[in-house]
Amino acid sequence: MFKKLDKLIIKAFIGPFLATFFIAVFILVVQFFWLYIDDFVGKGIDTFTLIQFIGYVSTTLVPLALPLGILLSSIMTFGNLGESFELVAIKSAGIPLIRFMRPVLIVSMLLGVVAFAFANYVIPVAELKMRTLLYDIRVAKPAFDIKEGVFYKKLDGYTIKVGRKENDSIIHNVVIYEHNYSLQDNIILAEKGTMTISGDQRFLSFNLQNGWRYQEKGSAGTTETEYYRLGFKEYKKVFDLSSFKLTKTADSTFKTYYKMLSLQQLTTVADSLEGVIAKLGQKSRRDIRPMFPLQSVPDSVWKNNKAVAKKVKNFRELIPDSLKRNVYSNAVTKISGAKSSIDFLSYEFVDQQKQLRLHRIEQHRKFTLSFACVVLFLIGAPLGSIIRKGGLGLPLVISVFFFIVFHIVNTTGEKMVREDTMKPGAGMWMSTVVLIPIGIFLTWKAMKDSNLFNAEFYYRTMRRIGLSRWLKRKE
Numbered sequence: 083m084f085k086k087l088d089k090l091i092i093k094a095f096i097g098p099f100l101a102t103f104f105i106a107v108f109i110l111v112v113q114f115f116w117l118y119i120d121d122f123v124g125k126g127i128d129t130f131t132l133i134q135f136i137g138y139v140s141t142t143l144v145p146l147a148l149p150l151g152i153l154l155s156s157i158m159t160f161g162n163l164g165e166s167f168e169l170v171a172i173k174s175a176g177i178p179l180i181r182f183m184r185p186v187l188i189v190s191m192l193l194g195v196v197a198f199a200f201a202n203y204v205i206p207v208a209e210l211k212m213r214t215l216l217y218d219i220r221v222a223k224p225a226f227d228i229k230e231g232v233f234y235k236k237l238d239g240y241t242i243k244v245g246r247k248e249n250d251s252i253i254h255n256v257v258i259y260e261h262n263y264s265l266q267d268n269i270i271l272a273e274k275g276t277m278t279i280s281g282d283q284r285f286l287s288f289n290l291q292n293g294w295r296y297q298e299k300g301s302a303g304t305t306e307t308e309y310y311r312l313g314f315k316e317y318k319k320v321f322d323l324s325s326f327k328l329t330k331t332a333d334s335t336f337k338t339y340y341k342m343l344s345l346q347q348l349t350t351v352a353d354s355l356e357g358v359i360a361k362l363g364q365k366s367r368r369d370i371r372p373m374f375p376l377q378s379v380p381d382s383v384w385k386n387n388k389a390v391a392k393k394v395k396n397f398r399e400l401i402p403d404s405l406k407r408n409v410y411s412n413a414v415t416k417i418s419g420a421k422s423s424i425d426f427l428s429y430e431f432v433d434q435q436k437q438l439r440l441h442r443i444e445q446h447r448k449f450t451l452s453f454a455c456v457v458l459f460l461i462g463a464p465l466g467s468i469i470r471k472g473g474l475g476l477p478l479v480i481s482v483f484f485f486i487v488f489h490i491v492n493t494t495g496e497k498m499v500r501e502d503t504m505k506p507g508a509g510m511w512m513s514t515v516v517l518i519p520i521g522i523f524l525t526w527k528a529m530k531d532s533n534l535f536n537a538e539f540y541y542r543t544m545r546r547i548g549l550s551r552w553l554k555r556k557e
Contacts, residue, residue, distance in 0.1 A: 087172070087177070087182060087185075088184075088185040091159070091163075091182055091185050091186055092185050092186065092189060094159050094162065094163065095155060095156070095159045095186050095189065098154070098155035098158040098159055099151055099152065099155035101155075102150070102151040102154040102155045102158070103147055103148065103150075103151030103155075105151075106146075106147035106150040106151050106154075107140050107143055107144070107147045110143040110146060110147055111136060111139055111140055111143065114139050114143070115139075118216070131215070134215065135212065135215050135216070138208050138209075138211050138212035138215065139212055141204060141205065141208035141212075142205055142208050142209050142212060144197070144200050144204075144205070145197045145200060145201045145205065145451040145452070146451060148193055148194075148196075148197050148451075148455055149451065149454040149455050149457075149458045149485070149488070150458075150481070150485050152190055152193060152455050152458055152459050152462065153458035153459070153461065153462040153481045153484060153485055154462070154478065154481040155462075156186060156190075156458075156459050156462030156463045156466060157462040157463075157465050157466040157469075157480060157481050158466065159186065159463075159466060160183075160462075160463050160464075160465075160466025160467045161466040161467075161469055161470060161471045161476075162466075163466075163467070164466065164467055164468075164469070164470030164471075165470050165471055169182075169467055169470070178529065179464070179467060179525070179528055179529045180525075180529070183463050183464075186459065186463060187456070187459060187460075187463075190455050190456050190459040191455075191456055193455050194452040194453060194454075194455035194456055195452070197451060197452040197455055198448060198449065198452040201447070201448045201451065201452065202344050202345050202448055203344065206341070206342045206343055206344055207342075209341045209342050210342040213341075213342075228242060228244055228247075228277070229244075230244055230245065230246055230247055231243070231244075231245060237286075237321055239260065239261050240258060240259065240260060240261065240321065241258075241259040241261070242256075242257070242258050242259075243256070243257040243258075244256055244257075251276055251277055251278065252274070252275075252276055252277075253274065253275050253276065253277050253288075254273065254274045255272075255273065255274075256270070256271070256272040256273075256274070256275055256288065256290060256293070257269070257270070257271055258270040258288070258319065268295070268296065268297045268298065269295070269296040270290070270293060270294075270295050270296075270317070270319065271293050271294050271295075271296075272290035272291060272292060272293030272294075272317070273291060273292040273293060274290075274291055274292065275288055275289050275290035275291055276288075276289045277289075284322070285320050285321065285322060286320070286321040287318060287319070287320050287321075288318070288319040288320075288321075289316070289317075289318050290314070290316070290317045290318070290319065291315060291316055291317075292314075292315060293313075293314060293317060294311060294312065294313050294314070295310075295311070295312040295313075295314065295317065296309075296310070296311055296312075297309075297310040297311075297312070298310075340437075340440050340441050340444050341444060343441075343444070345445060345448055348441050348444055348445045349445065351441055352438060352441045352442060352445065355434055355437055355438040355441065356438065358434050359431065359434050359435065359438065362427060362430060362431050362434065363431075365427065366424075366427045366431075369423055369427070370420060370423060370424065370427075373416060373419065373420045373423070435502070436500075436502075439499055439500060439502065439506060440500070442499075442506035443496060443499055443500070443506055443509075443510060445506075446506055446507060446510035446511065447510060450492070450510050450511060450513070450514060453514055454488065454513070454514065457488075457514055457517050457518055457521060458484065458485070458488065458517070460518070460521030460522070460524075460525060461484055461517060461520060461521045461524055462481065462484075463525075463528075464521070464524040464525045464527065464528035464529075465480060465524055465528075467528045468524070468527060468528050484517075487516075487517070488513050488517060491512055491513040491516050491517075492510075492512070492513040494512070495508070495509035495510055495511075495512035495513060496509060496510060
């Protein structure tokens with residue numbers, strides 16, 4: 083009987099889980115493209131590249147979509163069972179809530195293991211491919227967006243400014259600076275013209291009218307320099323766009339990025355960073371201490387001499403007037419040198435600490451998102467048995483609410499770790515610590531057949547304590 087029950091519950095869980103999982107992946111992918119929409123518009127990306135990029139993005143979002151899918155599908159599964167009174171039949175047979183939650187709990191644990199394996203072995207590769215392709219898309223500029231009154235500097239060797247545009251092709255008050263990196267700039271000024279791109283998108287042509295070309299030739303700053311001014315009624319300027327096509331960057335360019343590393347690689351890099359930080363502390367003591375040879379001598383030593391202390395009220399009075407200028411100058415020089423060394427060491431130390439925190443965050447993330455599958459199931463399953471509503475209505479609202487709570491707490495903890503206001507372990511596991519008590523409380527309520535979401539229960543409670551009469555009098 084129990085085996086049939088397990089099959090029944092798992093079969094009821096798998097369908098909603100697959101549906102909600104793919105819906106969650108779709109929503110997260112749409113959110114990703116909403117954030118990076120400016121990098122894709124007007125780039126002339128082919129269909130295969132776009133599908134490839136969507137595949138990489140979907141793969142990287144699997145560990146985040148799994149907890150959401152488990153939460154929503156568990157609420158729907160147990161809500162459907164409660165709505166069709168199957169839960170009542172199971173409980174009347176003497177089977178406790180924990181027992182018929184067990185098969186889906188085991189499935190959630192297995193999905194958590196899959197999420198960990200995915201995050202450790204698959205996502206680093208997908209993240210590497212995605213970041214590399216995103217970089218290639220960002221630097222590809224086959225379609226130009228030269229705005230009115232703004233200097234456009236993305237063409238190597240040129241700076242272009244257009245005063246006014248009509249229909250994205252007719253341009254007015256055109257200024258073109260040609261840079262040859264020899265301290266000599268050639269300038270083209272034109273009243274108006276047209277801007278066109280060749281059919282193969284290899285060349286950008288400016289057909290200018292009524293303008294001047296200013297050109298300087300010869301060695302800059304010498305009498306051999308010649309200055310030319312050429313007027314024209316029509317002038318054609320062609321720009322080569324071959325360097326702005328979508329190119330393939332090697333994956334090795336981003337392979338050291340912390341999101342592209344497995345758990346073992348993250349541990350190795352984090353240990354080496356801790357060694358670097360320890361060596362920086364030793365280096366600071368070794369480099370800074372010799373700059374202050376008298377640091378072990380207290381400033382109040384001269385006060386111990388009572389005869390001197392009666393005559394001198396300030397240490398500066400002990401310095402002869404003829405040496406004060408040199409002493410102050412040497413002190414300023416020594417302090418400036420020490421400050422420069424300290425600033426350099428401090429910058430390197432802060433940067434290494436930041437890198438260490440980022441690697442520790444990624445280490446914990448591989449476990450927290452996997453464990454979130456179990457935590458959100460412990461919330462979803464008892465919630466479904468309490469509300470006893472299936473479908474995508476109330477279960478969707480409740481699951482989105484708890485997932486938002488999980489995401490906000492998780493993001494807040496990660497941000498606090500990044501800002502070095504919390505340890506990586508505490509910050510990354512903060513969402514789990516917050517949600518586990520809620521899951522335990524809801525499970526306990528479900529085992530007691532709680533009326534937590536029963537409006538009639540609250541109405542009867544209010545009537546029992548006399549609030550309903552008070553509300554009627556108010557009405």
